[in-house]
Structure formats: structure tokens, C-alpha cells
Amino acid sequence: MWPDFVHTSTMSKSALVKVILLGDGGVGKSSLMNRYVANKFDSHLFHTIGVEFLNKELEVDGQQVTLQIWDTAGQERFRSLRTPFYRGSDCCLLTFSLDDGQSFRNLANWKKEFAYYADVKDPDNFPFVVLGNKVDVADRQVSAEDAQRWCRDNGGCPYFETSAKDATNVASAFEEAVRRILALDDRADHLIHTDMVDLKKKKEPQSPSCC
């Protein structure tokens, strides 16, 4: 029960959504998260060990959203540290680097690993978004056509060519992930009570009690 000074007009519901970044070590997952959340880029970032997450508040199509971005360690030796965090993800961002053909060929393994540990029964109907990162580099090894074909063959997931370095398409990719999640049926269970209580708002005048 809310105390009587809390007026419903002072509360706003925010949806909490969890997206997880997966992909080979070095493709730029941490850089994408840092670019999006902090608008920063570090050209000498250390490999991630385990997982890290950051929150970002945003509004998509009039809906307030708390986006929780989970960044994982892509290196094989950290597999057991990252997989326990897959469960509960609303969207998975499968990331490869456009200058690293092997990271693209590994997307199928990442999808499989995610589906297994997140316990996703029907992966082709789960919201995956594919990111081809480092679009700023000159020596590209993966064509847009090959990447788009992979997406078509894998449930028709959206594909973005991004650059964490110069910010190309980074916000669009995360926002599309949120749109995909919000478009799914029955989001009611994700509406968490981050109800904002405006403590500065004056108490509503009480109607005189009658007895």
C-alpha cells in the first residue's frame, strides 16, 4: 500500500530490459557498451574478464526504459565465467568484427552457446540482433551481403554495421534491440516498479475527514 502522499500522477513506470553482448574476444563489445553509455572510446582496452554491466535510461517510442547492458568476455578461457549470466536476457547482441572473418564464422557457435545457457527453446524466434563492428576499418573481410544472408537464415534478425570508434550506428543498434523487446507480447512482467516518487511534490490537500 502506498502512503497517502504518493499521488499516482507523480509515478512513472519504466521497463527494465536486459541485453547481452556476445562475440569473440576483441570484436569490440566493451567498446560498443562504453560508446553507448558513456560516449567514450579507448583504443587500448583490456580484454574483459567474466562479465560487467551498465545501465542506461532511455525513451523509445514514448516508453521509458531502463536498459541493462551485459558485456561478456569473448575469450574462450572465460567461458565458465560468462555463461551463468545468459539467463533472463531479453535480447542478445551477436557481435563480430568486419575485419575478422573468423569472428563472423563463429556467430553460429555464439548463438548456440547463448540458446543453451539461457535455456531458449526456439532460438529462431528469440530477438537476436547482429552487429558487424569496426566498420571504420579499411581492411574489411566480411561483406554486408554475407552478413545479411546469415541474418536471413537465422530467423530474420536485424543487422547493423557499427563503429564504436566513430559512433556509427551504435545508438540505433541498441534502440532496435529495445524496440524488438518491447514489440514482444506480454511485457507486463518486465514492468518493474521503478516508480519514481517525487519527494519535492507538495502533499495533496486532504479532504476534511467526515467522521
Ligand SMILES: Nc1nc2c(ncn2[C@@H]2O[C@H](COP(=O)(O)OP(=O)(O)OP(=O)(O)O)[C@@H](O)[C@H]2O)c(=O)[nH]1
Ligand atoms: N577501429 C576500431 N577499433 C575498435 C572498434 N571497437 C573496438 N575497437 C578496438 O578493438 C579492441 C578490442 O575492443 P574491445 O571492446 O576490448 O573488444 P571486446 O569484444 O570487448 O573483447 P573481450 O573483452 O576480450 O571479449 C580495442 O583495442 C578497441 O579499441 C571500432 O569500432 N573500430
Ligand SMILES: [Mg+2]
Ligand atoms: Mg570486452
